Amino acid sequence: MTRKINFGAGPAKIPESVMEKAASEFMLFGNTGVSILEMSHRSADFTAIIEETKALLRELMQIPDNFEVLFMHGGGTGQFAASSADYLVTGSWSDKAFKEAQKYLDARRVFPQVKPITTVPPVDKWERNPDAAYLYYCANETIHGIEFFDAPETLPGVPLVADISSTFLSRPFDFTNHGVVLGGTQKNLGAAGLTVAIVRKDLIGHEMTITPSVLSYKISHDNNSVYNTPSVYSIYITNLVLKWIKEKGGAAKLWEINTQKANQIYEIIDGSNDFYHCPIDKKHRSLMNLPFRIGGPNGDEALEKEFLAEATANGMIGLKGHRSVGGIRASLYNAITIEETAELAKLMTEFQQARQK
Secondary structure (H helix, E strand, C coil), X not given: CCCCEECXXXXXXXXXXXXXXXXXXXXXXXXXXXXXXXXXXXXXXXXXXXXXXXXXXXHHHCCCCCEEEEEECCCCHHHCCCCCEEECCCCHHHHXXXXXXXXXXXXXXXXXXXXXXXXXXXXXXXXXXXXXXXXEEECEECCCCEECCCCCCCCCCCCEEEECCCCCCCCCXXXXXXXXXXXXXXXXXXXXXXXXXXXXXXXXXXXCCCCCHHHCHHHHHHCCCCCCCXXXXXXXXXXXXHHHHHHHCHHHHHHHHHHHHHHHHHHHXXXXXXXXXXXXXXXXXXXXXXXXXXXXXXXXXXXXXXXXXXXXXXXXXXXXXXXXXXXXXXXXXXXXXXXXXXXXXXXXXXXXXXXXX
16 A cells, blocks of 8 residues: 555654654664663663754754753643633634633633634734733644744733644744743654643743642653653654754745645635635634635535545545534645645646536
């Protein structure tokens, strides 16, 4: 069986060269005589992998010296609750973060809930608390397809907390005004099971007393991310993905490629006379996750089912929209190539032409 083009929202495609490298080292890693799956997480060999992975992240993301890089458990969800805070709810994941935080603290929405979610309300409509511990935002909503291309405006003394699970190294990132930058690795940085937390040093050690040890930034930092057994293999895969990103030219080059990929699809949508419809405000259209309906703004489920069937027949998977919004969703993460995106663009063009003769 040949490999399919995986447009899934995550776990997502991993570069073929990364998987080939991992396969070649699966049974025997270096001169250890064992697989990395069998290696002690406290061994010198694995410590070297951790240190190299941190160094690669620092280099590729240009992480300032006053931030620490931690490898955590729990995904983005596990990092949601900390203290009194404001939340920018722009889609399903930030809403999930907000609801999780409400269990532990005084969490407040910056603006009222609006459905359907298609944009970010202007700053003059926000109500922010100057005493908030932080302002949380999700840099890219994978379900709704809304992306922040610039960090939200925050009040003096209120650090930003950013979930960048789906935008890690898809474009350059500015750490200005941020206190915590975090995300799961299963979309742009490798395999599921690992959370990267990049935390400003002065914020470490101020978590709530009820914070579990495995989610404590201080304990993780004091133990070099091996307080308990980390996701060893996921850290290794992220190490390989970071090397691949470096070879590709880094975040700036990937941003150029990702913009080109997204434009291929958005141009077809915008030129389809509403046969394909994307409801998202163009200022906030995601480069990573492109949701759209087929057959008009409300979608024609029969047409969408036909499209998905043709996509599968042409070796493309993962295009069905999330159950909460329906329709189609193309996820164009770093590992998806321009050529693979062109295959989707070709299918979209031919599908419309065949039904509008």
